[in-house]
Amino acid sequence: MSGRYVWLVLLIVGYAALLVTYSNAPGALGFPVPDLAKIIFFHVPPAMLCTVFFLWAAIMGIRYVSSRKPYFDMATQASVEIGTLLCALATVTGMMFAKAQWGKYWEWDPRQTSILIQLLIYLAYFALRSAFTDRDRAAKVTATYAAFAFITVPFLVWVLPRVVAFTKHEGANQAVVGGQLDSTYRTIFWIATVYVFALAVTAYKWRIAALQIEKTREVTNGLASMDATDTRVLRPVPLHSDGRSEEDEE
Amino acid sequence: MLSARGLAKWYGGARVFEGVHFDLVRGDILAITGPNGSGKSTLLRIIAGLETQTNGDVERSASDALGYAGPELGLYAHLTGAEHVSFVSALRSVAPDFGVLAYVGLSGAEHKRIGAYSTGMKSRLRLALALIGRPVLLLLDEPGASLDAQGRRLVADIVREQAKQGAVLLATNDPEERLLADMELRLDA
Amino acid sequence: MRDAWEIVKKEFVCDMRSRTGLGTGVLFAVSSAVSLGLAGSKFEASASVIAGLTWAAVLFTSVVAVSRTFIAEEEAKTADLLRVFGRMSAVFWGKVVYASAVMICLGFLQAGLVLVLLSGSVADPLMFIASLASGCCTLAVGLTVCSSMAARAGGGAGLAGVMAIPLLLFVLAPGIAALRASLGDPLPNAWASVVALVGFGSALCAAGPYAFAAAWKS
Numbered sequence: 001m002s003g004r005y006v007w008l009v010l011l012i013v014g015y016a017a018l019l020v021t022y023s024n025a026p027g028a029l030g031f032p033v034p035d036l037a038k039i040i041f042f043h044v045p046p047a048m049l050c051t052v053f054f055l056w057a058a059i060m061g062i063r064y065v066s067s068r069k070p071y072f073d074m075a076t077q078a079s080v081e082i083g084t085l086l087c088a089l090a091t092v093t094g095m096m097f098a099k100a101q102w103g104k105y106w107e108w109d110p111r112q113t114s115i116l117i118q119l120l121i122y123l124a125y126f127a128l129r130s131a132f133t134d135r136d137r138a139a140k141v142t143a144t145y146a147a148f149a150f151i152t153v154p155f156l157v158w159v160l161p162r163v164v165a166f167t168k169h170e171g172a173n174q175a176v177v178g179g180q181l182d183s184t185y186r187t188i189f190w191i192a193t194v195y196v197f198a199l200a201v202t203a204y205k206w207r208i209a210a211l212q213i214e215k216t217r218e219v220t221n222g223l224a225s226m227d228a229t230d231t232r233v234l235r236p237v238p239l240h241s242d243g244r245s246e247e248d249e250e
Numbered sequence: 251m252l253s254a255r256g257l258a259k260w261y262g263g264a265r266v267f268e269g270v271h272f273d274l275v276r277g278d279i280l281a282i283t284g285p286n287g288s289g290k291s292t293l294l295r296i297i298a299g300l301e302t303q304t305n306g307d308v309e310r311s312a313s314d315a316l317g318y319a320g321p322e323l324g325l326y327a328h329l330t331g332a333e334h335v336s337f338v339s340a341l342r343s344v345a346p347d348f349g350v351l352a353y354v355g356l357s358g359a360e361h362k363r364i365g366a367y368s369t370g371m372k373s374r375l376r377l378a379l380a381l382i383g384r385p386v387l388l389l390l391d392e393p394g395a396s397l398d399a400q401g402r403r404l405v406a407d408i409v410r411e412q413a414k415q416g417a418v419l420l421a422t423n424d425p426e427e428r429l430l431a432d433m434e435l436r437l438d439a
Numbered sequence: 440m441r442d443a444w445e446i447v448k449k450e451f452v453c454d455m456r457s458r459t460g461l462g463t464g465v466l467f468a469v470s471s472a473v474s475l476g477l478a479g480s481k482f483e484a485s486a487s488v489i490a491g492l493t494w495a496a497v498l499f500t501s502v503v504a505v506s507r508t509f510i511a512e513e514e515a516k517t518a519d520l521l522r523v524f525g526r527m528s529a530v531f532w533g534k535v536v537y538a539s540a541v542m543i544c545l546g547f548l549q550a551g552l553v554l555v556l557l558s559g560s561v562a563d564p565l566m567f568i569a570s571l572a573s574g575c576c577t578l579a580v581g582l583t584v585c586s587s588m589a590a591r592a593g594g595g596a597g598l599a600g601v602m603a604i605p606l607l608l609f610v611l612a613p614g615i616a617a618l619r620a621s622l623g624d625p626l627p628n629a630w631a632s633v634v635a636l637v638g639f640g641s642a643l644c645a646a647g648p649y650a651f652a653a654a655w656k657s
Contacts, residue, residue, distance in 0.1 A: 080259075116607045120605035121605040122607055124601050127598060127601050127602070128588060128598065131592035131598055136260075136304060137591060137592075137657045141592065141654050142654060143653075144650050145588055145650075147646075148606075152606055152609055155642070156609060159609075159613075159635050162635075163612045163613045163635050168511050229277075233269040233271055234268075234270045234271065234437065236272045236433040237273050237433065237436075239428070239434045240430075247464050298522075299522060299523070299656070300623050317523075318523045320519075321521065322516055323516060323523070324515045324516030325481060326449070327457075328453045329452065330453070333452070337445060337449055338520075340441060340442055340445035341442050341445060341526070341529070363456075364441075379520075
């Protein structure tokens with residue numbers, strides 16, 4: 001088994017062990033139903049980390065547009081894919097969390113709304129990418145979209161909750177960010193966050209490696225179909241008034 | 251005036267052309283020839299900034315105006331020929347000179363909408379638009395393809411006149427048009 | 440700036456003669472307002488319901504009326520004409536100005552019709568105008584950028600809509616809040632919603648030219 005698989009198995013086993021260890025922990029304070037608050041280990045890390053991946057996608061997108069190096073396009077694509085996966089996880093676990101804490105799967109809470117909108121925004125990335133036939137153009141335009149789409153994130157995360165008058169996340173936010181969790185709970189929460197981040201980064205690197213293999217295969221196939229004159233340099237030749245070129249004379 | 255260094259175009263895994271080098275100076279007329287699918291139009295579109303190359307560089311002075319006429323250059327069906335001249339002149343920041351329409355043989359059709367133009371008339375209008383602002387570099391993609399004998403003579407006149415003030419890049423498969431050039435770049439070579 | 444103004448004039452003339460963009464937009468705005476009026480004819484709609492329905496309708500109208508701006512140019516290959524002869528910034532701002540003007544006309548037409556058909560009334564005209572105008576301009580900028588990207592993909596207005604609607608959904612929250620306040624719903628800090636709309640629109644305007652340039656030159 002290669003090192004990377006050992007690393008993945010360690011990550012998964014470690015994360016599972018953490019969850020099992022904590023299954024007997026007391027309920028978290030600050031939540032309407034403290035005993036059912038443990039889902040934050042599944043819900044909050046993906047919700048936080050998807051934004052990190054979307055930011056990374058924007059940075060990689062800008063670097064691709066300015067440099068045209070294929071690596072940055074692959075990095076943009078991989079970041080959006082992993083970010084979208086985390087965003088979908090956060091949305092689904094958020095619905096379960098809402099049902100457990102507030103009694104309804106969907107409350108149109110600003111945080112629920114913003115994560116759903118983010119999910120839709122980044123799903124559109126895939127619709128856009130699949131619409132192209134020219135891959136160079138697809139890379140450039142989708143990299144641009146990844147960067148442009150990130151403009152909405154600060155508005156969804158910080159402005160939307162202030163515009164919409166209510167939020168049910170207040171108690172949960174205070175519990176997680178405001179330090180109302182007891183120290184064991186808090187420690188486990190941050191370890192879980194690091195674990196999810198490590199898992200996501202591993203998946204990101206694997207995805208880039210897969211995209212690089214795809215790209216190499218595509219270029220190799222293209223070259224293989226060409227004849228042996230591939231490397232010839234094409235230059236103009238003088239043309240005589242009778243229509244013969246110097247090449248014809250040779 | 252214009253330099254191409256190692257230009258290459260690939261669509262996915264398929265190569266169109268590779269390793270194209272040339273330099274154009276004032277007075278040059280370069281014919282780009284080759285069979286269908288060899289990338290003549292694509293090369294012109296790359297130089298015109300309508301497509302991006304996969305590899306290589308195009309160096310051109312930003313102050314040199316560029317004129318382009320190709321069969322795929324769209325025209326607004328609801329605008330007239332004169333309105334096209336006026337619109338393109340405004341985009342180029344020059345005063346409109348409607349005489350260019352007479353020069354390309356569109357006298358009497360200035361105020362007809364493009365929807366009523368024939369294919370040949372559209373080709374003539376494209377030539378007229380390419381000449382607006384006296385471009386230093388003129389790119390012509392199969393300029394005589396849908397023109398009658400008089401239209402082909404017009405193309406020859408335009409090319410020769412242009413060579414006095416700048417350079418011409420001509421993508422063609424027509425033997426007569428090819429003779430207008432003093433250099434040839436064969437993309438099937 | 441003169442060349443950007445020429446683009447605006449060209450858009451207007453082509454629209455008037457072809458009766459596609461603005462004409463379709465007007466018909467869609469009217470028919471959607473009528474359907475909302477019909478749906479709400481049997482109950483007394485509150486300010487929040489009217490505001491919500493109005494903004495949802497304006498969002499969809501914007502997709503119908505504006506999203507084809509670059510798609511039509513690419514389909515007719517006239518985008519190449521603009522690329523060869525026009526400055527990129529002139530093309531972008533010309534399109535944005537025309538799209539904003541169209542959206543302001545359609546937005547006010549639609550909001551007015553919804554108000555009449557659902558028996559609403561405006562309590563704060565200044566906020567009504569400010570929220571609708573800033574929201575419509577923001578939609579126009581976002582849709583112009585998305586249209587330029589979808590057009591390069593060879594996608595239709597559907598693709599532009601799929602991209603633009605989620606990107607512009609944020610507009611609904613402050614738009615609805617400000618419109619509710621203008622219809623008499625007592626909301627604290629309603630002007631903050633207008634500020635949020637203007638802020639979002641400004642951010643799109645700041646980044647829009649760069650995003651457009653990358654798509655336009657691809």
